[in-house]
Amino acid sequence: MLETNKNRTNGGNQRPVRLDLITEPVYLVQGKRHISSLWKVSAKSRSLALHNMLFTNWFGMSAKTTSKYMEDDSGYGRKSHPSSIVKPQNRMDRLSHAVFKDVLSGPDSAGVCSRFTAGLCERLVSLDISDNWRHMRDFEAFIELHMTPPNTESLWGAHLTRDSSFNKDFWGFNNSLHYFSMRLPRWLIPQTYARRDRMLKAFRQWQFHGRKNNVAPWEEDEYNPQYWGSRLIRKWQKEFLRMDDANENDLASVHLTFSWAANTNVVPSAFWAVLDIFRRPQLLAQLRQRLPVVHSTAELLELFSIAEKKARICADPLLQSIYAETLRLRVHAYALRRFLHDHVDLDGWTIPQDRLCLVSSHPAHMHGAEWNTAEGKHPLSEFWPYRFLVQSRDSAEPCSAPSEATGDDMYDGSSWTFSMQGLDGLWIPFGGGPRACPGRHLAKHHMLITMAAMVMLFDVDAQVDEKALRMNELTYGQGTLHPVGKVPFRIRRRV
Ligand code: HEM
Numbered sequence: 001m002l003e004t005n006k007n008r009t010n011g012g013n014q015r016p017v018r019l020d021l022i023t024e025p026v027y028l029v030q031g032k033r034h035i036s037s038l039w040k041v042s043a044k045s046r047s048l049a050l051h052n053m054l055f056t057n058w059f060g061m062s063a064k065t066t067s068k069y070m071e072d073d074s075g076y077g078r079k080s081h082p083s084s085i086v087k088p089q090n091r092m093d094r095l096s097h098a099v100f101k102d103v104l105s106g107p108d109s110a111g112v113c114s115r116f117t118a119g120l121c122e123r124l125v126s127l128d129i130s131d132n133w134r135h136m137r138d139f140e141a142f143i144e145l146h147m148t149p150p151n152t153e154s155l156w157g158a159h160l161t162r163d164s165s166f167n168k169d170f171w172g173f174n175n176s177l178h179y180f181s182m183r184l185p186r187w188l189i190p191q192t193y194a195r196r197d198r199m200l201k202a203f204r205q206w207q208f209h210g211r212k213n214n215v216a217p218w219e220e221d222e223y224n225p226q227y228w229g230s231r232l233i234r235k236w237q238k239e240f241l242r243m244d245d246a247n248e249n250d251l252a253s254v255h256l257t258f259s260w261a262a263n264t265n266v267v268p269s270a271f272w273a274v275l276d277i278f279r280r281p282q283l284l285a286q287l288r289q290r291l292p293v294v295h296s297t298a299e300l301l302e303l304f305s306i307a308e309k310k311a312r313i314c315a316d317p318l319l320q321s322i323y324a325e326t327l328r329l330r331v332h333a334y335a336l337r338r339f340l341h342d343h344v345d346l347d348g349w350t351i352p353q354d355r356l357c358l359v360s361s362h363p364a365h366m367h368g369a370e371w372n373t374a375e376g377k378h379p380l381s382e383f384w385p386y387r388f389l390v391q392s393r394d395s396a397e398p399c400s401a402p403s404e405a406t407g408d409d410m411y412d413g414s415s416w417t418f419s420m421q422g423l424d425g426l427w428i429p430f431g432g433g434p435r436a437c438p439g440r441h442l443a444k445h446h447m448l449i450t451m452a453a454m455v456m457l458f459d460v461d462a463q464v465d466e467k468a469l470r471m472n473e474l475t476y477g478q479g480t481l482h483p484v485g486k487v488p489f490r491i492r493r494r495v
Contacts, residue, residue: 039433119150
């Protein structure tokens with residue numbers, strides 16, 4: 001890496017570094033300023049660096065179709081990069097970017113959010129749990145079981161999950177991905193392959209179903225989003241099948257990849273957030289003071305079906321601070337960039353053309369004087385739910401820096417606001433810039449709704465062994481970590 005600006009003021013360990021790996025050199029970009037610079041130039045990058053490995057090894061895509069993705073150097077913009085000769089129908093980066101944008105943060109996203117909320121609440125209110133304690137073995141599995149189906153159905157509809165063992169297969173498969181990375185053959189891990197096969201088959205059936213009489217189902221008036229999910233995802237398959245050599249098996253792999261991205265981080269993140277709330281009686285009491293009281297399940301369903309009431313809950317500063325702190329502590333993700341057409345300058349450091357750049361969220365989340373630690377009382381190694389609250393003495397004034405929030409005792413609930421000010425390039429669970437996670441708004445919505453619903457509906461007593469709660473680093477770099485052990489708990493209904 002070439003240093004071009006001798007006057008820069010980087011901290012010693014905040015510099016980008018080049019790691020000479022056996023396969024190729026990797027440029028590890030670190031430090032708030034350099035990471036922010038990388039996000040700014042990311043529009044020129046390709047994030048498909050790992051797709052080859054993921055699509056082929058994990059999600060069963062054919063090498064022919066994977067190579068189409070890898071050959072695409074046209075960028076994600078409306079216009080192809082001038083030096084690219086990729087045909088318009090093979091612009092996979094553009095196609096993926098457009099569908100992510102439309103479905104996850106564009107015209108489809110409000111429907112996705114309301115379907116998720118309705119699905120989650122229906123599941124939680126109909127659970128066979130009374131006001132007597134009931135013991136269960138694994139709190140993470142409980143959250144998986146009740147969050148994964150509504151999250152998946154909000155995008156692909158009940159048709160996908162209704163007749164398949166999607167939830168069980170998904171988490172069994174997810175927990176065995178390292179075997180696929182090791183390229184273990186089918187005869188050594190038959191159950192894991194069988195899980196993947198069943199999910200791919202479910203996606204193939206989802207694609208075929210409803211395409212009778214050559215009428216595209218998404219064009220019909222009677223299109224039922226509850227059953228089919230997002231109209232735009234369904235429409236997108238038409239575009240995908242225009243790609244040279246595309247076929248329905250590979251499209252099923254693309255859907256499986258997308259469903260993996262949609263569930264693999266948000267579900268364990270919600271698990272940690274809810275667990276951390278119930279393990280702190282004072283925090284739980286503060287939240288209950290702030291959230292509306294519901295006396296019946298009907299009231300809960302009504303509460304979330306009224307847009308303004310739901311928006312008020314999602315805007316709650318304390319809930320938002322818990323959400324941000326959970327992702328800071330529990331997400332260990334890599335964001336990758338490759339600048340295919342030119343070198344880039346990162347605030348005085350040059351990244352050569354066509355080299356792999358890597359940003360790791362963990363060091364960014366665990367170091368830096370910019371973080372609020374209440375003057376060292378709450379180090380970055382611990383979960384501190386108030387880290388992202390600032391005092392708004394005068395609502396007309398901009399938020400003061402997060403470091404002014406000083407402690408639990410100071411939290412009276414009324415005069416605090418949620419703030420991420422000063423944390424650009426530091427709080428990066430979703431990556432950043434134009435290549436940031438397109439599902440981040442949904443992720444935040446789904447986590448806040450799950451936290452609020454669990455707090456309003458249930459008492460949970462986690463019978464936790466601290467050893468079991470350590471984070472399992474087996475999936476370091478993939479996103480949200482899981483606990484090393486199971487978390488037994490007891491649960492009872494409040495309303
Ligand atoms: C807590 C939850 C989540 C975390 C921590 C997370 C994290 C990430 C990260 C770090 C990336 C790479 C971004 C970059 O390169 O800068 C990413 C990409 C992606 N995420 Fe998320 N994500 C979450 C939830 C979701 C959800 C709910 C969805 C969909 C509903 C989603 C869909 C995607 C997709 C499709 C990509 C690939 C984008 C592309 O290739 O251009 N994510 N996510």
